[in-house]
Amino acid sequence: MTPITTFFRNLEAKCCASCGKVISEQAESYATECFSCQDQATADSYKHYYKKN
Numbered sequence: 871m872t873p874i875t876t877f878f879r880n881l882e883a884k885c886c887a888s889c890g891k892v893i894s895e896q897a898e899s900y901a902t903e904c905f906s907c908q909d910q911a912t913a914d915s916y917k918h919y920y921k922k923n
């Protein structure tokens with residue numbers, strides 16, 4: 871039998887803090903944002919870094 875409550879609890883715990891999207895099971899435990907939001911944040915800081923130089 872599938873522990874469905876645990877499954878949904880895991881889904882709840884893995885929601886993107888930025889867009890609220892459910893994070894896939896491959897997300898690292900410390901990640902609070904989905905991959906696209908993380909990607910955007912990385913691209914943003916990269917742009918900022920480039921602007922400064």
Ligand SMILES: [Zn+2]
Nearest residue numbers: 886889904907
């Ligand atoms: Zn997100």
